Amino acid sequence: MAREISLADVPGLIGLVLGVSEWILVDQQMIDRFADATLDHQFIHVDPARAAAESPFGGTIAHGFLTLSLMSAMNFACLPTIREQTMGLNYGFDKIRFMSPVKSGRRVRGHFTLSDARFRGAGMLMTTYDVSVEIENEKKPALTASWITIVQFDPKDRPPEV
Template sequence: MREIATLEDMKQLVGEEVAVSEWFDITQERVNRFADATDDHQWIHVDEERAKRESPFGGTIAHGFLTLSLVPAMLESALRMVDMKMGLNYGLNKVRFPGPVPVGSRLRARLTIQSIADIEGGAQVEWGVVIEREGQAKPVCVAEFVMRRY
């Protein structure tokens, strides 16, 4: 895990990849719990037998939004901003899911600081996030994630 002591230190890293998260396992149980939480029970995610028969992926795949929802946990596993008292998810500027996430995959995020703007009491940080699947060259999610740190 990388530590960045101060906001000023962080500003010196704009434009750089600053951290890579730990690997996150995508299990069928995780996919099913996400489906329950979001009421998205599309068969391609939760019906293992049908997905084996009918899916072009040969089995169930994770929801794109499940992959995206892991971004805060991935950030936390990769980076500690020492002087930050509180961080808030502020939104997303752009998200794409260029590749599938078959159940049984492992994912991690590569995190780049794209910009930092001062705000009252803190800073707004725009992160470039590339989520990769172990063993695959093509990313499974590319996003611009905006957080506010205080």
């Protein structure tokens, strides 16, 4: 996939995998910092000894929302930029499923398939990505999601055919 595309290219890319990110290590330090930021210090996330003894995971696991939040970094690292874009916004999710826990010390990466793209208003393109966050060497993904974003652009740059 090209690193840069135009607005006019986007409709023709629906149904295609537009990016697969690099691996991101989810280590205990990252999990602990996320726990501090979100005030979620449940032992399955921050207490390796107790999580090993009392949970079915054999140690600590990342917060589901930590894995979800990493999609932003994955997105920026692997999706092509739209030449005419002036700003991008996170619009939300239609569906998120946490399929498998990410154990501390594991690596994850995102797969992004463009499932929909609709021009809205004079200077907006709403895109929907089907995203799967893979855990290295595991069959089941950490999560799947339908992620909606908005690409803003100068109305003068809107392709004439849409």
